[in-house]
Amino acid sequence: MTIKRGTYEASEWTSEPDDRADVLIIGSGASGATVARHLSRAGMHVVCLEQGRWINTHEFTGNRREYELSMFGPWSKNPNVRGLNEDYPCEVSDADIVPVMYNAVGGGTVHYGAMWPRFRPSDFRLRSMHGVADDWPIDWHDLWPHYNQNDQDFGCAGMPGDPAFPPMATPPMPAHPINDYGRTFASGMNKMGWHWWPAPNAIATRAINGLVPCVRYGVCESGCPNGSKASVDITHWPRALRDGATLVTHARVSQIMTDHKGLATGAIFLDADGTEHRVRSNVVVVAANGIGTPRLLLMSANSMFPDGLANSSGLVGRRLMLNPTPMQIGVYDEPLSSWQGPAGQNVHSFEFYETDPDRGHVLGASWGTMPSGGPFAAAQIAAQAGKPAHGEGLVDAVREVLGHSLILWMVTGDLPHESNYVDLDPVLTDSSGLPAPRVHYRQDANSDALIRWHLDRGREALIASGATSVIDFPAMPDQPGHLLGTARMGDDPSTSVVDRYGRSHDISNLFVIDGSVFVTSGAVSVTSTIAANALRIAHHMVSTAAEQVVPA
Amino acid sequence: MSSPTLVASSHRLPEPLATLQEVGCILVRAENGIPGFAETDPDGETLAIALSHAGSRLRPVLDALATQPAENLKGRLEELAENEPSMFAELRDVLVCSYLSTPPMWRLLGYGGRVPRPPADGEAEEYLAGGVLEPVLARGPIYQLLEQDGDGFAATGQRRPPHGEEKSDAT
Numbered sequence: 001m002t003i004k005r006g007t008y009e010a011s012e013w014t015s016e017p018d019d020r021a022d023v024l025i026i027g028s029g030a031s032g033a034t035v036a037r038h039l040s041r042a043g044m045h046v047v048c049l050e051q052g053r054w055i056n057t058h059e060f061t062g063n064r065r066e067y068e069l070s071m072f073g074p075w076s077k078n079p080n081v082r083g084l085n086e087d088y089p090c091e092v093s094d095a096d097i098v099p100v101m102y103n104a105v106g107g108g109t110v111h112y113g114a115m116w117p118r119f120r121p122s123d124f125r126l127r128s129m130h131g132v133a134d135d136w137p138i139d140w141h142d143l144w145p146h147y148n149q150n151d152q153d154f155g156c157a158g159m160p161g162d163p164a165f166p167p168m169a170t171p172p173m174p175a176h177p178i179n180d181y182g183r184t185f186a187s188g189m190n191k192m193g194w195h196w197w198p199a200p201n202a203i204a205t206r207a208i209n210g211l212v213p214c215v216r217y218g219v220c221e222s223g224c225p226n227g228s229k230a231s232v233d234i235t236h237w238p239r240a241l242r243d244g245a246t247l248v249t250h251a252r253v254s255q256i257m258t259d260h261k262g263l264a265t266g267a268i269f270l271d272a273d274g275t276e277h278r279v280r281s282n283v284v285v286v287a288a289n290g291i292g293t294p295r296l297l298l299m300s301a302n303s304m305f306p307d308g309l310a311n312s313s314g315l316v317g318r319r320l321m322l323n324p325t326p327m328q329i330g331v332y333d334e335p336l337s338s339w340q341g342p343a344g345q346n347v348h349s350f351e352f353y354e355t356d357p358d359r360g361h362v363l364g365a366s367w368g369t370m371p372s373g374g375p376f377a378a379a380q381i382a383a384q385a386g387k388p389a390h391g392e393g394l395v396d397a398v399r400e401v402l403g404h405s406l407i408l409w410m411v412t413g414d415l416p417h418e419s420n421y422v423d424l425d426p427v428l429t430d431s432s433g434l435p436a437p438r439v440h441y442r443q444d445a446n447s448d449a450l451i452r453w454h455l456d457r458g459r460e461a462l463i464a465s466g467a468t469s470v471i472d473f474p475a476m477p478d479q480p481g482h483l484l485g486t487a488r489m490g491d492d493p494s495t496s497v498v499d500r501y502g503r504s505h506d507i508s509n510l511f512v513i514d515g516s517v518f519v520t521s522g523a524v525s526v527t528s529t530i531a532a533n534a535l536r537i538a539h540h541m542v543s544t545a546a547e548q549v550v551p552a
Numbered sequence: 553m554s555s556p557t558l559v560a561s562s563h564r565l566p567e568p569l570a571t572l573q574e575v576g577c578i579l580v581r582a583e584n585g586i587p588g589f590a591e592t593d594p595d596g597e598t599l600a601i602a603l604s605h606a607g608s609r610l611r612p613v614l615d616a617l618a619t620q621p622a623e624n625l626k627g628r629l630e631e632l633a634e635n636e637p638s639m640f641a642e643l644r645d646v647l648v649c650s651y652l653s654t655p656p657m658w659r660l661l662g663y664g665g666r667v668p669r670p671p672a673d674g675e676a677e678e679y680l681a682g683g684v685l686e687p688v689l690a691r692g693p694i695y696q697l698l699e700q701d702g703d704g705f706a707a708t709g710q711r712r713p714p715h716g717e718e719k720s721d722a723t
């Protein structure tokens with residue numbers, strides 16, 4: 001075996017024709033890292049191909065003066081704005097919502113806010129309960145132990161006892177302070193008689209898993225310069241590498257290979273110079289997220305699978321869900337130091353999470369408070385309220401908002417529609433010349449009504465908490481990075497892409513483990529559920545390894 | 553708060569910083585004791601940082617501005633705002649962000665920047681003092697637990713009445 005263990009650049013890749021990894025994982029984000037860590041610990045040789053690179057904590061701009069300026073370029077959440085070689089562009093002219101992501105070791109967890117709520121039992125049963133969408137083939141009991149384990153493996157800071165959830169194991173760290181603005185909002189929620197609770201975040205309040213305690217820079221969504229946020233480049237990859245995994249960077253997979261029996265045999269990938277390499281494996285696991293995964297399955301079409309891999313149902317890329325996310329800003333007279341983190345959430349609410357038929361729409365939303373940012377963020381918030389975006393009055397407008405406001409953001413449930421989908425753009429390509437994904441997404445009338453209803457309730461809560469004005473953003477400037485549903489799981493191969501263990505119905509040694517497999521979207525931040533499901537699948541892969549069919 | 557000490561620029565900046573600074577001065581003029589664009593960043597130090605991050609985004613707008621004579625920059629900006637509003641907004645946002653990222657503006661706004669503020673011992677608990685969570689706990693669980701019965705799934709968990717209504721447990 002010549003495949004080197006450890007982490008290195010794709011240009012250094014060497015292997016002999018009969019070298020074969022036990023498992024090839026494509027994508028090193030939350031799901032890929034979770035599975036890599038578990039399988040490596042079980043003694044399997046995992047090779048992970050990641051198109052991005054390692055990012056060092058000191059590269060993040062969050063504790064430097066340039067922080068807000070850096071959002072205009074390489075630290076933007078939007079790959080189309082960053083335009084890095086490691087990114088692929090997304091064609092979004094037919095999309096009401098522009099998806100965001102990050103492409104590096106750690107994937108989206110490098111940029112995420114690390115809000116760490118779970119799905120609720122009802123999220124898995126929308127069809128049975130409300131006659132919409134579909135039930136999942138699994139339910140909350142299947143995920144609960146894996147959520148508990150991931151709270152340890154990532155590092156969750158939270159407060160036990162939240163009445164919005166069935167009992168769960170005590171998180172390994174206490175919750176973060178809810179800060180002045182969280183407490184202010186909570187007082188309003190108490191006046192309304194509505195649920196709230198200190199929110200769970202995968203952000204350290206004590207040293208854990210290579211993380212150091214948070215110092216509240218409040219810049220989580222652009223990378224934590226303090227090394228406090230549970231991004232899997234810190235929490236998972238060092239352990240997987242210690243257990244013998246191989247992580248190849250700047251390795252962009254162009255195609256998953258299959259043999260004449262229709263089994264996956266590995267992948268073809270390109271290094272940063274465009275040189276082509278091959279890796280062979282017994283099992284292929286796709287963890288490239290809800291856009292990258294269908295893109296790769298479609299790009300891998302061959303004579304045996306002319307419509308793309310795993311696509312006999314025609315559902316690869318279909319049923320894209322993005323969780324439309326409105327937000328509101330409460331502005332207060334008193335100073336609240338509201339640039340202070342984590343960001344992350346301080347308090348959350350599940351008061352209006354469930355469907356109530358009397359509202360005239362289905363699904364609900366979770367709410368959470370976040371810091372409202374620095375001077376430029378304040379200028380943008382004020383501009384949304386009709387205040388000057390430049391010139392006379394600009395500075396007064398900034399003063400009103402800066403440090404005197406909070407963000408209330410609302411993750412809304414999103415129905416899966418086959419008409420919302422990802423396919424391959426016929427013209428646009430990434431820096432390797434591979435077709436870019438094209439995103440077709442229309443926000444439906446249910447979402448419009450749901451958002452209006454929640455903004456009305458949010459306004460009531462903010463006013464009750466003492467806000468002197470409330471500014472609505474019916475759509476948040478950035479989508480929350482939830483990329484879901486495009487390779488859904490199910491028991492019926494004609495209506496789903498993978499089975500309940502993420503295994504392709506068509507190709508029995510090909511697995512999908514990211515948010516693509518979601519049947520419904522939930523109405524919360526999704527990564528703890530993506531990772532819990534990935535861990536569940538990893539356990540299954542280990543316990544059924546002896547029966548796994550592999551290529552000759 | 554007293555006005556920050558500002559140093560006027562003694563030399564013209566290299567392009568494209570000079571053009572950007574001129575545009576900045578049109579967008580943010582000194583008034584009512586508030587410094588204007590160039591006063592907060594006379595040597596273009598912050599502007600250079602802005603350019604390093606947003607350079608590729610600004611290229612089209614700088615090209616557009618360069619197609620006409622330099623004397624009438626204000627007129628050209630007005631035209632841009634009228635005919636290419638998103639391009640204008642892009643330029644404005646970068647320049648306003650640059651202005652608001654300068655040390656004099658931070659001092660004026662009383663903004664300390666992103667500095668470590670580790671929580672003090674007991675701070676988390678203090679925010680929850682005074683029984684603020686009691687009403688939430690008193691209302692009890694609010695999730696729906698589903699049990700499979702003969703006909704499918706039924707909600708058996710707790711569910712409080714929806715907004716503004718007193719209803720019995722429905723589903």
Ligand SMILES: Cc1cc2nc3c(=O)[nH]c(=O)nc-3n(C[C@H](O)[C@H](O)[C@H](O)COP(=O)(O)OP(=O)(O)OC[C@H]3O[C@@H](n4cnc5c(N)ncnc54)[C@H](O)[C@@H]3O)c2cc1C
Nearest residue numbers: 027029030031051103107108113114115253481514525527
């Ligand atoms: C700004 C932002 C804020 C967010 N905030 C939160 C939050 O607070 N809470 C929360 O729960 N979630 C949040 N998210 C979402 C979270 O980041 C994702 O849910 C999570 O990262 C998904 O994990 P994943 O493994 O499915 O995919 P990703 O983390 O996206 O990883 C996929 C990886 O695959 C790689 N890849 C793709 N295609 C190829 C290819 N062809 N070859 C090789 N490599 C490839 C990519 O480079 C990437 O690294 C946020 C996301 C963003 C962008």
